[in-house]
Amino acid sequence: MSEYVLETKNLGIDFGGLTAVNNFNIRVEKGDIYGLIGPNGAGKTTVFNMLTKVYEPSRGTILVNGTDIGKMSTIEVNRIGIARTFQNIRLFSDLSVEDNVKIGLHNSGSYSLADSLFRTGKFHSEEKRLHERALELLGIFRLEGFAEHKAGSLPYGAQRRLEIARALATKPCLLLLDEPAAGMNPVETQELMDTIKQIRDRFDISILLIEHDMKLVMGVCEKITVLNFGQVLMNGTPEEVQNDPEVIKAYLGD
Amino acid sequence: MKKITEMLKKVFSKKYRQRTVSYLIVVLAYLIIETAIKTGSISNTIKSLLVPTCSYIVAALALNLLIGYLGDLCLGQAGFMAVGAFFGAVASVFFSRFISGDVPVLILAIIVGGIAAGLCGALIGIPVLKLQGDYLAIVTLAFCQIIKTLLLNLYVGIDSKGLHFSFITDNTNMDPDGILVIKGAIGANVTKKLSSFTAGILLILFALFIIHNLINSKHGRAIQACRDNKIAASSVGISVSRYKLLVFVISAVLTGMAGTLYGLGFSSFKASKFDFNLSILILVYVVLGGLGNMTGTIISTTLLLVIPEALRAFNDYRMIIYSIVLIAVMLISNNAMIMYYLKQFKDHLKKMFPKRRTE
Ligand SMILES: Nc1ncnc2c1ncn2[C@@H]1O[C@H](COP(=O)(O)OP(=O)(O)OP(=O)(O)O)[C@@H](O)[C@H]1O
Numbered sequence: 242m243s244e245y246v247l248e249t250k251n252l253g254i255d256f257g258g259l260t261a262v263n264n265f266n267i268r269v270e271k272g273d274i275y276g277l278i279g280p281n282g283a284g285k286t287t288v289f290n291m292l293t294k295v296y297e298p299s300r301g302t303i304l305v306n307g308t309d310i311g312k313m314s315t316i317e318v319n320r321i322g323i324a325r326t327f328q329n330i331r332l333f334s335d336l337s338v339e340d341n342v343k344i345g346l347h348n349s350g351s352y353s354l355a356d357s358l359f360r361t362g363k364f365h366s367e368e369k370r371l372h373e374r375a376l377e378l379l380g381i382f383r384l385e386g387f388a389e390h391k392a393g394s395l396p397y398g399a400q401r402r403l404e405i406a407r408a409l410a411t412k413p414c415l416l417l418l419d420e421p422a423a424g425m426n427p428v429e430t431q432e433l434m435d436t437i438k439q440i441r442d443r444f445d446i447s448i449l450l451i452e453h454d455m456k457l458v459m460g461v462c463e464k465i466t467v468l469n470f471g472q473v474l475m476n477g478t479p480e481e482v483q484n485d486p487e488v489i490k491a492y493l494g495d
Numbered sequence: 496m497k498k499i500t501e502m503l504k505k506v507f508s509k510k511y512r513q514r515t516v517s518y519l520i521v522v523l524a525y526l527i528i529e530t531a532i533k534t535g536s537i538s539n540t541i542k543s544l545l546v547p548t549c550s551y552i553v554a555a556l557a558l559n560l561l562i563g564y565l566g567d568l569c570l571g572q573a574g575f576m577a578v579g580a581f582f583g584a585v586a587s588v589f590f591s592r593f594i595s596g597d598v599p600v601l602i603l604a605i606i607v608g609g610i611a612a613g614l615c616g617a618l619i620g621i622p623v624l625k626l627q628g629d630y631l632a633i634v635t636l637a638f639c640q641i642i643k644t645l646l647l648n649l650y651v652g653i654d655s656k657g658l659h660f661s662f663i664t665d666n667t668n669m670d671p672d673g674i675l676v677i678k679g680a681i682g683a684n685v686t687k688k689l690s691s692f693t694a695g696i697l698l699i700l701f702a703l704f705i706i707h708n709l710i711n712s713k714h715g716r717a718i719q720a721c722r723d724n725k726i727a728a729s730s731v732g733i734s735v736s737r738y739k740l741l742v743f744v745i746s747a748v749l750t751g752m753a754g755t756l757y758g759l760g761f762s763s764f765k766a767s768k769f770d771f772n773l774s775i776l777i778l779v780y781v782v783l784g785g786l787g788n789m790t791g792t793i794i795s796t797t798l799l800l801v802i803p804e805a806l807r808a809f810n811d812y813r814m815i816i817y818s819i820v821l822i823a824v825m826l827i828s829n830n831a832m833i834m835y836y837l838k839q840f841k842d843h844l845k846k847m848f849p850k851r852r853t854e
């Protein structure tokens with residue numbers, strides 16, 4: 242097995258004539274909380290979309306625990322262990338909070354179509370297990386009190402947390418978070434930082450996150466990659482990134 | 496005693512209420528109508544409507560599963576019904592050569608009709624459901640037309656040697672003891688009307704059973720996930736195209752069964768009966784009853800079939816009144832202000848009769 246949970250080699254994508262991302266190399270090790278930052282339009286979300294095969298990369302390779310995912314679909318990528326959240330929240334907003342997490346648990350529920358049509362003992366025992374597991378996950382994100390509410394009726398911050406819970410339900414080894422703190426107030430952001438560390442330890446996973454909130458990035462990430470105009474500007478620790486003149490220039494302009 | 500109240504509490508809990516109410520309504524309607532038939536207080540016109548109504552209800556339930564839970568539009572319900580009706584007719588004549596009882600023959604015919612329609616569903620679903628957009632509506636519409644045309648030109652006969660098929664002209668060349676079941680444009684001729692009101696009610700209950708048990712399971716949640724957000728569904732490892740196909744085929748099977756029930760409710764029927772208008776009619780039942788609302792579908796289908804009959808007294812004006820009722824219901828149920836007042840009224844009622852808190 243490879244030492245990297247995620248490794249990309251010269252990953253790139255073009256949209257028509259526009260090269261959105263080029264020569265993107267990243268190495269995420271087991272247990273890392275890794276930050277991907279950069280100005281608006283740098284290509285961060287596009288990287289996530291390539292990693293999860295929402296977009297098909299034009300060039301380069303993606304290795305997950307050493308396995309090339311080049312030919313895999315979004316579904317297979319999830320089954321091999323990558324789960325994600327979305328910058329523009331994509332919950333199943335008409336369904337209940339609990340059902341959203343249970344949909345994340347879909348592949349761990351092991352009863353068949355016939356079991357559900359004929360309501361076998363297996364159906365009932367598995368549904369009970371899924372229910373308990375869903376509440377447990379909701380508990381981590383302090384959402385258990387909202388289990389019966391419609392997902393779409395939750396406040397913004399709670400929706401972001403629910404999306405993380407749903408992603409975590411698929412038992413990933415790598416969690417991709419796209420601006421998890423967007424729209425949260427400072428108190429919520431602080432809580433989120435604690436939760437992110439907590440889930441990394443509890444579930445023994447690696448986390449790659451995109452974030453504009455520098456306090457969060459510098460507070461939780463151990464390594465950072467800075468992206469600018471689709472190119473990697475630098476890799477380094479939070480200290481190195483904060484003091485790098487190129488990065489400061491990219492963010493503040495000349 | 497305690498166990499019974501506990502069970503009642505469970506079946507009427509928020510989670511199961513829709514399901515319980517839908518079963519109850521069907522059973523109640525059955526009991527009332529059966530009593531009315533026994534006491535002879537039901538006209539013959541209404542009596543002749545019972546089997547078709549049951550069959551339309553099943554087709555509408557199947558369509559509501561597709562539209563309400565999968566979010567895909569199908570304009571070919573009539574086509575699947577036609578497949579069910581014609582395959583069911585042939586099967587019923589075929590099986591009645593070996594089996595004497597009406598009930599087993601009807602059951603076998605319904606199964607054959609359902610499987611045949613399900614296969615057609617798979618055949619068009621596999622290529623089409625991979626595409627994004629409203630292709631399904633267009634393709635199913637075309638399917639309906641093609642099936643109708645094919646059936647209008649089909650000849651099927653049964654004799655002691657087995658089944659004989661021919662196309663466009665009758666070249667079945669059967670033994671003298673043979674029966675020509677399908678006669679092209681003249682339609683299908685079954686020797687015996689096998690469908691009964693009881694069979695219709697049982698088929699409705701069967702459809703409700705399948706739909707509710709499917710929806711309230713991990714598969715049902717996955718189906719709704721595909722409807723609400725395809726990208727999110729695949730990001731958690733749910734195969735959207737597989738679930739789409741599954742629901743489409745289940746819906747086609749149920750519709751085919753409805754078609755068999757319909758066909759075997761007459762001694763003869765024509766392919767031209769299963770035209771585009773029928774598909775639209777079933778779509779109207781579903782939309783009026785509410786997407787995803789099975790009880791609503793049952794009620795709207797029944798009302799929309801009974802109203803035109805009840806309006807026969809107004810003869811010339813009846814279709815006009817019917818259309819006005821349709822438009823009025825659509826406007827009312829889509830008008831935010833009217834719905835708001837209705838809700839206020841409901842809340843007011845709730846305040847007047849406060850429910851004791853469960854738990
Ligand atoms: N489907 C697409 N078609 C064409 N261009 C696209 C597409 N998706 C992204 N892009 C372009 O790729 C570039 C990078 O976009 P991306 O959303 O990845 O930026 P980002 O770093 O996530 O920015 P933000 O911080 O605003 O979220 C942008 O110029 C964008 O217009």
Ligand SMILES: [Mg+2]
Pocket residue numbers: 285286287328
């Ligand atoms: Mg982005």
